[in-house]
Amino acid sequence: MSTRQRLIESTQELLWERGYVGTSPRAILARAGVGQGSMYHHFAGKPDLALAAVQCSAQQLTAVAEEHLARPGTALERIAGFLNREREVLRGCPIGRLTADPDVIARPTLRQPVDVTLAWLQAQLAEILSEGQSRGEFSTDLVPADTAATIVAVLQGGYVLARAAGSVEPFHRAIDGLLALLASHATNG
Amino acid sequence: MSTRQRLIESTQELLWERGYVGTSPRAILARAGVGQGSMYHHFAGKPDLALAAVQCSAQQLTAVAEEHLARPGTALERIAGFLNREREVLRGCPIGRLTADPDVIARPTLRQPVDVTLAWLQAQLAEILSEGQSRGEFSTDLVPADTAATIVAVLQGGYVLARAAGSVEPFHRAIDGLLALLASHATNG
DNA sequence: GTCTATACGCTGATAGAC
DNA sequence: GTCTATCAGCGTATAGAC
Numbered sequence: 379m380s381t382r383q384r385l386i387e388s389t390q391e392l393l394w395e396r397g398y399v400g401t402s403p404r405a406i407l408a409r410a411g412v413g414q415g416s417m418y419h420h421f422a423g424k425p426d427l428a429l430a431a432v433q434c435s436a437q438q439l440t441a442v443a444e445e446h447l448a449r450p451g452t453a454l455e456r457i458a459g460f461l462n463r464e465r466e467v468l469r470g471c472p473i474g475r476l477t478a479d480p481d482v483i484a485r486p487t488l489r490q491p492v493d494v495t496l497a498w499l500q501a502q503l504a505e506i507l508s509e510g511q512s513r514g515e516f517s518t519d520l521v522p523a524d525t526a527a528t529i530v531a532v533l534q535g536g537y538v539l540a541r542a543a544g545s546v547e548p549f550h551r552a553i554d555g556l557l558a559l560l561a562s563h564a565t566n567g
Numbered sequence: 568m569s570t571r572q573r574l575i576e577s578t579q580e581l582l583w584e585r586g587y588v589g590t591s592p593r594a595i596l597a598r599a600g601v602g603q604g605s606m607y608h609h610f611a612g613k614p615d616l617a618l619a620a621v622q623c624s625a626q627q628l629t630a631v632a633e634e635h636l637a638r639p640g641t642a643l644e645r646i647a648g649f650l651n652r653e654r655e656v657l658r659g660c661p662i663g664r665l666t667a668d669p670d671v672i673a674r675p676t677l678r679q680p681v682d683v684t685l686a687w688l689q690a691q692l693a694e695i696l697s698e699g700q701s702r703g704e705f706s707t708d709l710v711p712a713d714t715a716a717t718i719v720a721v722l723q724g725g726y727v728l729a730r731a732a733g734s735v736e737p738f739h740r741a742i743d744g745l746l747a748l749l750a751s752h753a754t755n756g
Numbered sequence: 757g758t759c760t761a762t763a764c765g766c767t768g769a770t771a772g773a774c
Numbered sequence: 775g776t777c778t779a780t781c782a783g784c785g786t787a788t789a790g791a792c
Binding site: 758763 | 775
């Protein structure tokens with residue numbers, strides 16, 4: 379693997395664990411096993427490297443979500459399959475996590491991929507809900523865009539509860555509670 | 568106001584904005600308008616001061632929630648009133664925000680008040696849901712503990728979506744979506 | 757109690773050798 | 775391309791004057 383790629387991967391891991399503010403170039407270099415010169419050769423500085431890492435994480439998250447959401451089944455089944463996919467719950471969401479970071483929120487270029495990824499996910503879920511409604515699988519009482527925001531919020535908030543508790547349990551309770559609410563609106567579940 | 572109190576309040580604000588990792592004693596002192604000596608006189612160091620600030624924020628959040636949840640009305644009305652209470656959405660949750668911080672998660676003494684506060688909130692909501700069920704206001708199909716976790720997760724995740732988007736809109740959509748799901752389970756709404 | 761002085765390692769970056 | 779040297783400033787804490 380190239381030095382450039384190793385730098386990006388190390389940065390991805392550190393951003394996930396410690397956020398932008400808590401990640402220093404020194405720590406990135408130590409994890410990647412390269413010297414400072416390499417980093418400043420491939421990237422303009424910390425913000426530039428962080429942007430590359432965030433874009434990479436956003437791309438990976440999108441790909442995984444797309445793969446799960448594209449599986450066959452009813453709207454409810456596809457959503458449940460996505461929510462119950464394997465996750466490292468206590469590590470949290472590598473993208474959602476960045477919203478806690480003041481420097482990410484303050485820099486439009488860093489915030490943008492976070493915004494785009496979460497908006498894309500909501501749009502995908504809204505589309506699935508809408509299709510489910512037109513197939514008669516789902517109650518037309520629900521507003522797809524609102525329900526989609528609720529679903530993504532449960533996911534992001536579930537991570538918060540799990541990390542606070544030091545246990546995956548509240549995450550799964552939040553998902554189960556959501557699926558129970560959604561199930562009663564499904565006509566073919 | 569005492570110097571000690573000013574230090575705690577400055578720390579509360581900075582922890583909310585920047586988290587534990589992003590908050591330096593220097594920044595705290597500058598905001599409080601006191602010298603270093605005062606801080607190390609009243610507190611053992613940064614972790615000790617942060618603990619006092621987090622406990623204070625937890626106490627304040629609990630008091631506000633308690634006040635809203637104790638208002639009269641059906642279970643659904645009380646929950647809706649709590650969810651729609653005035654919030655500084657784009658600032659996020661001063662308690663939930665701390666779960667993104669690696670040093671908070673790593674220190675049991677700092678994590679504990681976060682854990683206790685979010686667990687208490689879930690317990691309160693579960694109690695309201697359970698009471699609603701026994702009064703016939705709410706479907707007995709729902710598991711109160713699961714639904715309570717879902718509600719708190721929507722709140723915490725709503726902040727994430729709002730901060731990512733730089734807009735309060737997705738927060739309110741997530742809340743509206745949740746309330747729509749809950750409303751269909753209420754028999755007196 | 758509160759202040760200033762001092763300390764040492766880390767942050768984030770530049771310069772220049774190889 | 776990658777390395778090491780060097781830098782001004784910050785992070786966190788201690789010492790000791792007032």
